[in-house]
Amino acid sequence: MNQDQVKKILLSIQDAPMEFSLIFSGKKSNKVNGLYKPPTQEIILHNKNFTTAEGVNENGLIYTAIHEYAHHLHACKNGGTLSTRAHSTEFWAIFHGLLEIAEKKGFYKNTINESSKLSKLTNDIKEKFLKHNGELVKNLGSLLIKAMDCCKEEGIRFEDYVDRIICMPRVAARMAMKMAQYDIDPKIGQDNMRFVAGISNDEMRHSAEDALLAGKSPDSVRMQLRNFKQEDPVTMLEKEKLRLERTIESLTKRLAEVEKQLDQSQ
Numbered sequence: 001m002n003q004d005q006v007k008k009i010l011l012s013i014q015d016a017p018m019e020f021s022l023i024f025s026g027k028k029s030n031k032v033n034g035l036y037k038p039p040t041q042e043i044i045l046h047n048k049n050f051t052t053a054e055g056v057n058e059n060g061l062i063y064t065a066i067h068e069y070a071h072h073l074h075a076c077k078n079g080g081t082l083s084t085r086a087h088s089t090e091f092w093a094i095f096h097g098l099l100e101i102a103e104k105k106g107f108y109k110n111t112i113n114e115s116s117k118l119s120k121l122t123n124d125i126k127e128k129f130l131k132h133n134g135e136l137v138k139n140l141g142s143l144l145i146k147a148m149d150c151c152k153e154e155g156i157r158f159e160d161y162v163d164r165i166i167c168m169p170r171v172a173a174r175m176a177m178k179m180a181q182y183d184i185d186p187k188i189g190q191d192n193m194r195f196v197a198g199i200s201n202d203e204m205r206h207s208a209e210d211a212l213l214a215g216k217s218p219d220s221v222r223m224q225l226r227n228f229k230q231e232d233p234v235t236m237l238e239k240e241k242l243r244l245e246r247t248i249e250s251l252t253k254r255l256a257e258v259e260k261q262l263d264q265s266q
Contacts, residue, residue, distance in 0.1 A: 001058050006045070009062065010069045013101050018076045022065070033064040036071035038082045043068040062108050063099075070095035093223035096216075126187070134179075134186030134193050141180030144173055188212040195222075204228055 007022040020041040028048035035044050045065060050057040074091045075082045102108035113119055144162075151158040162173045178197035182205065186193065192212050199205040204225055211221045 001056065001061065003045070006061065006065050009102075009107050010065060013066070013069075013098055013105065013107060014073065016069075016073060016076060018072075018080060020069075020072050033060075034068045036068045036075075038071075038075050038080065041072065041075075041080070043072060059109055059111070062102065066098050066102055066108065067095055070098055073098075089219045089222050092217065092219035096220050126189075130189035131186050133190045134184075134188065137176050137190050137193065138179045138184065138186055141176035141178070144177050145180060148177075184209060185213060192218060199225070 003022050003024045010016075010022070018041060020043060022043045022045070024047040025044055026048065027046050028051075029046040033046055033049045036042070037044070043065065045061065045068070047056075047061065050061045050064075070091060071082065071086060074086075074088075074094055077090075099108060099110075103110055112122075144166075147161060147166075148158045150156075151161050159170060162168050162170055166173070175194050175197055179193050182197055184193045184196050188196065188209065195218065196205055196209050196212070199208055207228065208221050208225055211224060212218070216224070
């Protein structure tokens with residue numbers, strides 16, 4: 001597989017709005033497998049890093065190429081430049097999205113599930129720890145809700161109960177209570193439950209939870225919510241029109257009052 005073939009694969013995964021070049025350095029690097037240079041829009045792959053005794057690890061090469069291509073697409077969204085924090089939430093969302101497409105098109109193969117040993121570890125992590133911890137915090141939230149009701153009945157400040165009796169940060173207590181109130185699925189894990197519980201909009205919260213349960217990465221879900229929040233131009237214009245109409249109506253009334261006062265003072 002040469003550099004032209006790799007570039008063709010990247011463009012087949014997703015077209016780029018700005019031109020870029022892909023170069024095999026012909027070298028081996030102990031620091032990185034590849035890099036992206038925004039000023040020159042160059043993807044440089046240290047292809048010797050993927051050469052083994054068995055041959056070329058093309059799957060690893062494509063993975064790195066997609067990673068660097070994600071930087072290019074991210075730069076394209078920002079007029080060809082990148083901030084100092086290149087590995088942002090937006091970047092990871094772009095990268096994970098490209099990997100999904102690459103897998104579906106057969107350009108990249110996710111070999112994680114082919115390892116029986118790793119699959120067992122994955123199942124243990126998800127069931128015995130992520131889900132279990134999520135259930136514990138959710139149950140804690142249910143008990144805290146009951147404690148809050150008891151405090152109301154007894155005329156006790158619930159905040160004081162949390163601060164000095166439970167000795168628990170209020171933010172953590174409120175978040176656990178929201179997890180229980182919203183009935184968030186513990187399968188997504190405690191950290192993701194905390195993230196989902198912080199979403200007040202019901203539709204957005206359910207959408208985020210469903211996406212996480214479907215296997216979407218947290219960064220991808222965060223970007224999905226960010227796009228969800230962005231209203232279409234027509235809706236924004238309609239709201240602005242309504243605000244302007246109300247402002248004009250208010251100013252018109254005020255103008256009539258001022259004119260009336262002027263007439264009376266003459």
